[in-house]
Amino acid sequence: MSPVVANLLNIVGILVFVVFGAAMLTWVERRILGIWQDRYGPNRVGPFGTLQIVADMIKLLVKEDWVPAFSDKIVFVIAPTIAMFVVVAAFAVIPMAPGIGVIDLNVGLLFFLAMTSLGVYAVMFGAYASDNKYALIGGIRAAAQMVSYEVFMGLSLMGVVMLAGSFDLRTVVMSQQDGWYIFPQCVGAFIFLMAGIAESHRTPFDLPEAEHELTAGFHTEYSGMKFAMFFIGEYVSVLMTSAMITVLFLGGWLGPDFMPPLFWFLLKTLILVFFMILVRGSLPRPRYDQLMSFGWKCMLPLSLVNLVVTAALVLL
Secondary structure (H helix, E strand, C coil): CCHHHHHHHHHHHHHHHHHHHHHHHHHHHHHHHHHHCCCCCCCCCCHHHCCHHHHHHHHHHHCCCCCCCCCCHHHHHHHHHHHHHHHHHHHHHCCCECCECCCCCCCHHHHHHHHHHHHHHHHHHHHHHHCCHHHHHHHHHHHHHHHHHHHHHHHHHHHHHHHHCCCCHHHHHHCCCCCCCCCCCHHHHHHHHHHHHHHCCCCCCCHHHCHHHHCCHHHCCCCHHHHHHHHHHHHHHHHHHHHHHHHHHCCCCCCCCCCCHHHHHHHHHHHHHHHHHHHHHHCCCCCHHHHHHHHHHHHHHHHHHHHHHHHHHHHC
């Protein structure tokens, strides 16, 4: 097989996995939360409610794609496109197995951080363009929350970079052959997980779209496929965060030889996805001031201590 064909298959395969996996998560999450909360999840359309995904897609496709007359129309349309693009683009540097990945960059980790940082523009553009007070409050919350937690996310990864000696994600995975970084970097892994949930606007950090307070926050005025892009983008972000934790702290595709490497990568990623779903079903939403205090008063000192201790141990 020629390198061009192999690269095209990689790109198409990963894109299908990301989009189809995010769509499946909409059903998986409702089923798991139903079991967790001792109630029924989707169970009417198709076996075990699996065709609920198709029903939701049809509803979003045929629903009126309304653009408010009072909105900034160009920015209003661009915002969900950015939200979807940045999370899908971040998957370009995530290595899933030997030979499976879109591109290998020696600064892959920096590219990932850059893409997650751009996500805040989608939320802010959508909030500003909507010309709606609930959307604006949600956008302001999202900007402060995402910019703050990006600081802790970046600091939490510096310990891994020091241990691996590289920003290349494949090098990070291969450097864990003698032991996963989840053990020496347990504090960094915890901080990255919390920051990833906050970046994804997932409960308990879903303050930018708090239904009880802000109707739907920054995407209050969105409908149809524009809403679907924000909606699917959130689930892609869950997959992305879980995949990055797998690569950085859980040895990526490394595992016993009786199963292919891709199986171990997907298994670890899915376990983390299930954990994030169960967090949503068990934790309440904090107040906004509590969220920001937790970040700057707990996460920042923890990440700095982890950075200093790791640097000292590497030097020794």
